[in-house]
């Protein structure tokens with residue numbers, strides 16, 4: 034007789050759960066749930082909760098851009114003005130998600146796990162949108178992002194998941210909120226904004242990032258035409274995750 038957890042994991046063909054991944058199913062159906070949206074809309078929290086509810090892997094693609102930004106800054110390359118050097122740097126790098134011993138996805142650069150406090154540092158945040166505008170960087174990353182489909186059910190968040198990375202998935206969501214609401218959410222995330230930040234300064238920084246993300250020629254931030262747009266101003270992260278999980282379960286009847 035199987036234990037309840039085993040049943041749960043087998044049923045969901047999962048690669049993670051609250052208790053950590055236990056029973057990875059090599060033949061798990063590959064289902065991609067795309068969550069896109071502007072900066073500080075709450076994508077990370079929502080995507081992680083959705084993955085937990087559905088028993089899937091949470092993949093944060095913004096952290097891949099941040100990892101490359103960190104690598105550039107380490108080499109004294111300015112992502113804003115030295116796109117050629119950034120593109121050349123890629124040949125030295127290996128960046129990928131893999132499953133750790135608990136089979137939870139971790140991001141490793143040249144086989145070293147990158148701590149979140151490093152890649153979410155304000156200095157990295159300041160330059161990351163410039164990295165994300167470089168076509169060679171996006172092309173280099175998209176294959177690595179698609180590789181994560183092998184984990185089974187993935188909940189991937191970013192800016193172009195539904196438009197570029199997995200344009201054929203049936204599960205596309207675009208979550209957004211008013212700029213002031215987003216600024217408050219970002220301010221509440223310790224370590225992500227410079228000391229002395231105010232709602233106004235954070236809102237200005239978010240507006241600058243949105244502008245850069247929306248106006249870049251390659252894979253600009255925009256909802257996929259078939260994405261469900263969710264305005265989260267009056268919803269908390271749990272409510273948004275429940276809504277997304279319900280939609281996915283309505284479409285995938287056997288989840």
Ligand code: DC
Pocket residue numbers: 072073094095096098099161162165190191192193194242246
């Ligand atoms: O989600 P985030 O704030 O960690 O994203 C960091 C930057 O990377 C942001 O400027 C947008 C960019 N990005 C992107 O262009 N495409 C993605 N799929 C994810 C992030």
